Amino acid sequence: MVPNSLGDDGRSTLGEITKRASMPTQRCLALLEIARNAPLGDALELGSNVGLSGAYLATALRRRGGGSLVTVEGIAELAEAARRTAAIVGVEETMQVVCATFDDVIRDAGERRYAFVLLDGEHVPEPTVRYAEALRELLLPRGVMVIDDCSEATGMAEAFAEISAWDCWQRSWTDGRFGVLRLRG
Numbered sequence: 553m554v555p556n557s558l559g560d561d562g563r564s565t566l567g568e569i570t571k572r573a574s575m576p577t578q579r580c581l582a583l584l585e586i587a588r589n590a591p592l593g594d595a596l597e598l599g600s601n602v603g604l605s606g607a608y609l610a611t612a613l614r615r616r617g618g619g620s621l622v623t624v625e626g627i628a629e630l631a632e633a634a635r636r637t638a639a640i641v642g643v644e645e646t647m648q649v650v651c652a653t654f655d656d657v658i659r660d661a662g663e664r665r666y667a668f669v670l671l672d673g674e675h676v677p678e679p680t681v682r683y684a685e686a687l688r689e690l691l692l693p694r695g696v697m698v699i700d701d702c703s704e705a706t707g708m709a710e711a712f713a714e715i716s717a718w719d720c721w722q723r724s725w726t727d728g729r730f731g732v733l734r735l736r737g
């Protein structure tokens with residue numbers, strides 16, 4: 553399902569949304585460890601929310617001295633908040649926030665390819681398998697894809713098992729939350 557508003561009764565504050573949807577600091581740091589092992593190049597994040605994980609990724613790219621992040625958010629108010637986060641952290645030149653659906657961005661990717669992709673959207677099996685199938689075509693050789701929330705509880709563990717069985721991967725593993733896949737070289 554593609555979100556089109558701030559959701560529930562529309563009364564959630566940005567703070568409440570952030571608390572509910574953003575990765576906690578420890579997960580952002582774990583994400584950076586994984587991203588560090590991706591080849592140098594651009595990164596794509598599907599699911600910006602207010603831009604917290606994006607700000608971590610963009611900072612890491614800047615420190616590595618190469619590549620920029622495109623992060624995608626379907627809700628305009630959240631995309632705007634993510635832009636503000638990027639400006640506060642000082643990574644607005646490295647982090648481009650696109651307000652669009654995941655499907656639109658995948659469809660319009662053209663020749664652009666990514667060294668690192670984070671899928672952090674609906675956290676339900678059906679679109680996840682479909683997005684992963686499209687995203688693997690956007691990865692550079694040896695590029696890394698991370699899928700958030702591959703837990704038993706959400707049914708995503710099964711989806712990750714299905715995705716990791718594709719023979720395009722050199723390696724795949726999960727820590728019970730992130731599912732990580734490295735494309736063959």
Ligand SMILES: C[S@@+](CC[C@H](N)C(=O)[O-])C[C@H]1O[C@@H](n2cnc3c(N)ncnc32)[C@H](O)[C@@H]1O
Nearest residue numbers: 574575599600601604605625626653654672673
């Ligand atoms: C779990 S949050 C992302 C959290 C963020 N990565 C972080 O840790 O700071 C998922 C976000 O993806 C957005 N989203 C989910 N499905 C989408 C879709 N199909 N197209 C565009 N945005 C989507 C939601 O509005 C939500 O803000």
